Amino acid sequence: MIKGISRRVIVVRSPDRRFFEEAIFIVREGVLGKEGVSADQVVEEARRVAEGYARKGTLRWRLPRVGYVALGALLATVLWCVGLAL
Secondary structure (H helix, E strand, O other), X not given: OOOOOOOOEEEEEOOOOOOOOEEEEEOOXXXXXXXXXXXXXXXXXXXXXXXHHHHHHHHHOOOOHHHHHHHHHHHHHHHHHHHHHO
C-alpha cells in the first residue's frame, strides 16, 4: 500500500551483518526541534538502539543446542529431587 505521506527515516547499517543488514527507524512527527532535540541526537539514539538490539540477538545464540538440553535435564533433575523430598 502506498500512502501520500512523507516521513523522515533513519537507516542504520548493522556493524555485525550475520543477522541484519540495516535497521530502519521512522522518526516521530515533530520530534525534531522539540525540547531541544537535534537531528544528531536522534541519529545517535537510533544507532544506540540498533546496536543494543543486535547485541541481544547475538547473545541468545551463543549457547549451543546441547547446552539447552543440558539445562533442561538439570532442571528436570532438580524438580524430581525436590518432588522426592516432599
